[in-house]
Structures are given as structure tokens and as C-alpha cells.
Amino acid sequence: MTIGIVVFPGSNCDRDVYWATEGCLGMPSRFLWHESTDLSDLEAIVLPGGFSYGDYLRCGAIARFAPVLSSLIEFVNGGGKVLGICNGFQILTELGILPGALTRNNNLHFICDTVPLIVSSKRTEWFKSFEFGERILLPIAHGEGRFQCDPDVLKRLQDDDSIAIRYNENPNGSIFDVAGITNKKGNVLGMMPHPERACDNKIGGVDGKLILQSLLSK
């Protein structure tokens, strides 16, 4: 089975994801143009980071209408694994597959850094290689990563154990230090940090590799 990496006009982490999944992890991967709708050979789909459709209107707002994403909803309902990284996370919230929204960082800066995160749920397969409460290091690179939702939604996320990772030192003002969440079923993960940029010790760590590994079941 194969991992599909969606390419929107303006995606810029699609090749990094391919490098990580196919190159570092040896998992069969292919690019998936935003106009394609046939996902039948895929076990998992990654929505990579970047600036899809220039991020016009709001991040992810226009990407939401791409043909590939109508098929993605069926794919998710069928239990397929979907990982949205950065802009991919923004798209998943715009689509309503994940709750909340990603808004402008509270300090208005585009933050490019490597930050400590805490694994805050072991409910899903995504973080099965880590311990609960484990501190991991991943790069972040975003201007609009402040996770925002109303108190009821936050409570539901907590009750469902859907808050997957949290910032150790909140860089952007996200509510409850949220850096990544899963859907209730657990097959969808959206996260602002970039696991694909942490797959080789030479470039600053391999914590991302352990997350990407869970895209394909063994």
C-alpha cells in the first residue's frame, strides 16, 4: 500500500514529505495532484505544508474546494489515515474534518524554530512509539498557527482524548497549548509542527520519523 502526498498549487513541503516517507522510511509514496479523485491504491494521505492557493482569503479556505478533497472525505469515513501538517492542518479544519481554526500567531511573527512538545495522548496509533508525557522536538514554521476553538469544543477534545500534542512553551498563543489534534475515530491527525523535517539526525533529530512511520500499518 502507498502513501499519497497531495500537491496543491502553492504546496511547498510536498517534496520534503516524500523525502521523509519514501527516502528515509522506505515507505512507498506518490504525489497526488489536487485535481485527482482516485484514491483507491492509497492507505494513507498526507496534506503537506505550504501556502495552498496562496492562502488567499484564509489559510486552507480555497484548498477546501479542490476535487481531491471531496474524495478525501469518503477516504476518512472509510477509515483511511490522513495526516495534515501545518497548511494541511489548516485545510482539515476548514473542511470540518477537525474542529477549531488556526489563526494569526499572537505576536504576529512568522515563527521558524525547533520547539519542545509534549505527547499528551496515546489513544491513537500516531504516537504509539512514544510514552505519554514524553518530550519531543520538532520544527515549526508558521504565521497562522494559533489554534482557536470555543470552550465547548475544547472540552469535547479533552473528553475525547483528542489533543495529541501540546507545546511545552507556547509559541503562538494556541488555546490550551494545542499543537496537534486527532478526530474521534483517531484516523486523522492535524498538527502544526513538521515531522517530515525531523527524520534524520544530521538535520536535527528523528522524532518526526516515529510519527510518519504510523502512516502505514505494519
Next chain:
Amino acid sequence: MSKFRARILVSLRPSVLDPAGEATKTAANQLGIKGLSKLRIGKSIDIDIDALNEEEAKKQIELLSDRLLANPVIEDWSMELLQVV
């Protein structure tokens, strides 16, 4: 068919922090503007739309605003609608 002209205003919901508005407010204070207690930034979208009547035009604009122009999780919107003669 009649032609309608609308302006849709999209603003962040009051409970959502507007860092760009806060930064602009700080600059306004530095400019010496007195008495400014609130400054929040939104978007204005101008559209022309053909529809059978005002009700139909409103329906289309509501769909457009709810589903695309604004994200109801963080934003509110309002519209001004004019018939173009």
C-alpha cells in the same frame, strides 16, 4: 433577472484575539490618536450578482458568506445589499 451589488463585511468574532488590530492600535497611540479604545481589523468583499429578486440574491450571498467568505468558527459577517438599476 436583476443585478444586485453587495458588500460583505467579515470580522473576527469578539471572543477571538485580533493581534493585527492590537498592533495597529499600538501604532495609533504612537501617532497620538486620543481616546481610541477599540481597533479590530476585518475584510470587505464587494460583489455583483444577478438574481431573480432580492430574496434569491440574499440566499446566494448567505451561502457564499457562510461557506466560503467567513469561517463561522472564528468570524462573523454582515452584508449591505443594493439593487443596481
